[in-house]
Amino acid sequence: MVFRSPFPDVAVPDVTLHDFLFRDRTSTRVALVDGVGGRSLTYAELAEAVERLAFLLVSRGIGRGDVVGILAPNDPYYAVVFHGILRAGATATTINTLYTDADVAFQLRDAGVKLLFSARPVDFPDTIPFSDLPELLMPGAAPEVPVSPDDVAVLPYSSGTTGRAKGVMLTHRNLVANIVQCGPLLKVESDSRILAVLPFFHIYGMQVLMNLGLHMGATVVTLPKFDLAEFLRVIQDHRTDRVYIAPPVAVALAKHPLVDQYDLSAVDTVFSGAAPLDVELAEAVARRLDCHVRQGYGMTEMSPVSHAIPDGRDDIPVGTVGFIAPNMECRFVDPASGADVGVGERGELWCRGPNVMKGYLNDPEATAVTLDSEGWLHTGDVAVIDSAGAVTIVDRVKELIKYKGYQVPPAELEALLLTHPAVVDAAVVGVQVADVGEVPKAFVVRADNSLTEADVIAFVAEHVAPYKKVRQVEFISAIPKSASGKILRKDLRGRDVV
Incomplete structure (x- = not known):
């Protein structure tokens, strides 16, 4: 059974991302500001800086089909570099600033990077420091380059549903499509002030904050990293009305005295993505x-919003992730039988639409596992759709x-654990126990040492079926998370069983 968006399809312009965002941009409104x-940078200054950056690249021999890397935290000049690369006809590969040197080296090799813009020292032969x-x-101004909307614009790296990080080939058409698909869902206006602490190297920050914000003529306020006091100060001083977060930030907004x-x-809207947001936590933030607190869902492989x-x-x-985006189709497929399931039934979420990736770079096998011959992207997430068309992500396969x-x-x-007043954060994984098999183990960040293992086990047991009880508890100082939240x-499973 195929489900479609309750919204009508939107027209997807047949243009490159640069032409979509920057043609006739002469406004003196502020586009980006360092929080x-x-x-x-005003919109006019940004457009001029993008041209200059593209001119610099062309003078260094960079052109269509070349890959240029960006390793930097959020900053107004991140947008200059990103869009300058695309204006020159090249492909941008955005690199996680938390990566080790070995991780960075792998991505540079795997993507075939010819030039790197970096905010930190990197052992790479052709590097331009961000400070320069x-x-x-x-x-x-760069010469006009014959770029096709179907050329690969960006190569962010994602593990997908499994395995090592892979280059996700997203075309100009993919990115433009997802920006217009977001139009009926996210009411970003020209007077919106967007807080951008989620990293631009991640598809969520790149598209939903930076590119959608620029498309709508909003002001994007950048932060290089998350620090709660600085985060709150920037919201206050810059009067940001749209704040995009991952769920760990919601925990702080709901519970921290600061x-x-x-x-x-x-603040008018707090929008959460990248991981499931608990209903009670969301309501606590709203109060x-x-x-308003909203939630969405997507993947790097879908540019990203679905x-x-x-x-x-x-x-x-x-507690839901809302409606299917315009121009998209979804199916819910039983992981065991491979059969479609209907309203109210759990199934792996499959998605198809103009925002779905071209494939993984140099990895046809991984591409075939995730993206089938009919264009359905197998997300690896288990979801349910209700009679109103709202989708809830219930887990991953x-x-x-x-x-x-x-x-x-x-x-x-x-x-459930996050509803306990003494629990600051929590994660649950399966661990192997002799003679029993796999059991649920909770890793808990507690507010103080008065909370015991027995307290946690008893609390969960009061609210779930017997087979869902937490059997082990370990208290830790922080839950390991990716930059996107x-x-x-895998880091938790690697710890010794207590």
Whole structure:
């Protein structure tokens, strides 16, 4: 059974991302501002800087089909470099700033990078330090380059549903499509002020914050990293009304006493993505900040948004990820039988649409596993659609815990644990126990040492079926997460069983 968006299809312009965003941009409105130092670029200044950056690249022999790397935190000049690369006809590969040198080296080799813009020292033969950019951007416009909308624009790296990080080939058409698909869902306006702490190297920050914001003529306020006090100060001082987060930030907004020391009255919408957001946690944020809380879903492989709770729809439960985006189709497929399931039934979410990737770079085998011959992207996430068309992500196929033959969704237990007043953060994984098999183990960050293992086990047991009980608890100082906020379960599974 194929499900479609409740919204009508939108027209996808047959243009490159640069032409879509920058043609006839002469506005003196502020496009980007550094939330820490205050340096800003108007739309006209940004468009000129992009041309100068492209001119610099062309003068260095960079052109269509070449790959250029970006290793830097969020900054107004990140957008200059990113879009200058695309204006020159090249492909941008964005690199996680938390990567080790070995991780960086792997991506540079795998992507075939010819030139790297970096904010830190890197052992690469052709590197331009970010700090040198203002002096290097001399007047000059790049020649027109015959770029096709179907050329690969960006190569972000993702593990997909499994395995090592792979280059995700996203075309100009993919990126443009997803920006216009977001139009009916996310009501970003020209007077919107967007807080951009989620990294631009991640598809969420790249598209939903930077590119969608620029398309709508909004002001994007950048932060290089998450620090709660600085995060709150920037919201207060820059009067940002749209704040995009991952769930760990929601925990701080709901529970941390520091929040009360800042004026956050400008915030209209807090939008969460990258990992499931618990309903009670979302409601706690909404009450404390007197704002709307929304949630969405996507993947790097989908450029990234495939679902979102639309702005203005307070009737849609925040525990869902909202409606299917325009121009998309979805199926829910039983992982065991391969048969489609219907409304109210769990199934792996499959998606198809103009925003779905071209494939993984130099990895046809991984591409074939994730993207089938009919264009369906197999997300690896288990979801349910209700009669109103709202979708809820209930877990991931590969993360389900099998306890004595019963399936235990870690996300369900994590959401429950976060409702305990003494639990700051939590994650649940399956661990092997002799003579029993796999059992659920909770890793808990507690507010103070008064919370015991027995307390946690008893609390969960009061609220779940017997087979879903937490059998082990380990208290840790922080839950390991990726830059986009996803729990790094493999790191937890690697710890010794307590």
